[in-house]
Amino acid sequence: MTVLVLTCEEDLTADIVVATLHELGVPLVRLDPADLPGRVSLSAEYADNDFHGYLKSGERMVSLNSLRSVWVRRPGVPGARSAEQSAWITAEAEQALYGMLSCTHARWMNHPTAAAQARYKPWQLHIAHRSGFLVPPTLLTSFPSAARQFAATHRDLVVKSVSGKHPGDPPMVLPTTRISPDTDFSGVAAGPTLLQRHVPKEADIRLTCIEDQLFAARKKADPEEVDSRFTHHGTWEAAEVPDAVHRAVLAYMNAAQLAYGAFDFAEDPEGAWWFLECNQGGQFGFVQLETDQPIAQAIAGWLAVKSAP
C-alpha cells in the first residue's frame, strides 16, 4: 500500500513529510502532474467489471489499486512541462490523472471536490457560523448602498479579496486592509467586495487540523498591522485550544469533508478567537519551524493509515 504525493519539485515542506514516511517504512511515490505526459505516464484498463491502473514516475511504478492515500500538496498543472504545451493537452492529462485517481479506494488529503467547495469564502463563513465559531459581521456586495449602510453600522472595517490571490503573473497576494467608513463605496458596483468588521487583535492564531488532531499557534499582534502575513516581527508559540473552538473545528472539518485545514483566527483583548478563514491547502511549515509542533508527522501518520478495501 503506497502513498501518492502530488507536488512540485521544490517543496521543502513536503520533503519533511516524505522523510517521515520513509522513517515509517511506508512506500510512496512523489510526482508532479506537470510532468504528465513526459516523465510521468499512466494507464488504466476497464474490463470484466474490474479496473486496473498504474502510474509511472521516472523508474517508479505504482498500481492504482494499491494506493492507500493521495496527498494533494502543491501539484503543478497537468501537461505544463509536456513537449507540446496546449490547453488541450492540459485538459486531457488533467482528466486522465484525476479521473483515474478518483476511481481508487485511496483516502484523500483533501479530495478535489471537497477542496473546491472549501475554497468558497462565502461558504466558509456560512459553515463557520453553523459550526459554532465566532465570526465577525461580514458583507459581500456589489451594491454601493449596502456597503455604505454596513460601514455606517460597524464603522471599524476591513476590506478583503473574495477569491484570494490575484490571478496575475506572478500572482499577487492582496492584504486585508483597514478602510474608513466614509470611503467612497461607488466602486463596489464594479465587482463584488467583501467588507468585515475589524476585530481588535491581541494575537494571530493559526490552527492546523489533521482530521481530529489540532495544533494551535499564537503570535502577538503588532497593533499597527492588520494582516500579520506581511509582518516579520514576533514568533509563533504553541497555544492551547479552547474547548468551544476545538468542538467547532471538528464540526467544520466534518461539514467540509476535509482531512486537512489551516484555520486563521484573530484573538481579541478578551481572549476570544474570531474565525477569519480556513485554507484547505494552507502552509504549515513556518508554524512547525517555530513551535516544534509535529504537524508534518501528523500528516505522515494520516497518510500512512491503510484505506478500507
Next chain:
Amino acid sequence: MTVLVLTCEEDLTADIVVATLHELGVPLVRLDPADLPGRVSLSAEYADNDFHGYLKSGERMVSLNSLRSVWVRRPGVPGARSAEQSAWITAEAEQALYGMLSCTHARWMNHPTAAAQARYKPWQLHIAHRSGFLVPPTLLTSFPSAARQFAATHRDLVVKSVSGKHPGDPPMVLPTTRISPDTDFSGVAAGPTLLQRHVPKEADIRLTCIEDQLFAARKKADPEEVDSRFTHHGTWEAAEVPDAVHRAVLAYMNAAQLAYGAFDFAEDPEGAWWFLECNQGGQFGFVQLETDQPIAQAIAGWLAVKSAP
C-alpha cells in the same frame, strides 16, 4: 419560493422550461453570470449567526433564502460582460455568486461539485461498471505498449477524447473515430489516449434522466457512421427502457449525486445497451422535438418542488 435559472440569453431549450414554470405559476429569475457585475448584482450579509442575501437581475430581485432550486443550464463565465474584464473580476464574481448560492437550502440541478466530479470520463466508466451497465472494454493510457496490446486483443477499436471538447476558439468537438489495430501508437506517449472496443451498433440510444424519471429515445444507426452526433439521417423515436438499464441508471444517478443526466448508449444487434457516457449537462431539446417526450416539463416539475427548509 423562487427558481433560479443560470443560463445565457440565447437558449431556446431553457425557454421551454421557463414557459412551463410560468404555466405552473412558479416564480423564477433567469440570469447569466456573465452579467455580474453589471446587469446582475448581489449582496449577502453574515451577522448574528444568520445569513441574508439577495440577487438582482435587471429590475427583478430575489432573496437567497427564498430560492427553491437552481438550474445550472448554460451559464456564461462570471464577469465576462463586465466593463473591465479581467481574470481577477471573473475570479471575484465567480466566488461571490457560487459561494453565496452554495449557502442556500436550494436544490441544485446539478450541484457544481457533483457536476465537476461527473465530468471525469474515467470515473464515469468506473461508476457505470459499479451501477450494473454493460461497458465496452476501455483503455486510457500514455504507454504505447499498453495501447498496442489492447489493440491486439480487441482488434475493432475506436479512439475518443478524454476531456470532451477541444478548448479552442471556437471549441472543436472531436468525433469518436474508428481506428485500425495496426495503427502506430507511439504518439500515445504525447498525451493520455482513450481507446475502446467498438460496439457494432444497431441504434443509438439517448436516455435523459431527471432524478427518477427516465426518457429513452432510439435512432437507427447508419452502419457507416460511428458517431451519430455528426449524422443527420434518421429520427429519434421514444424507446422502452429495459429493467436492468432502468435500475443501473438510478444507481448511477445516486452514486454521482446528479439530478439530471443525459446517457448515451450503443444498442448492439442482440438489443443490449452498452454504456458510452453520461453527460451531466447534455442537451435534450433535440430529443423532445422529435419524440414529444415531456422532458422540459419534467425538469420544470423537479425545479418547482419546494426545498426542505
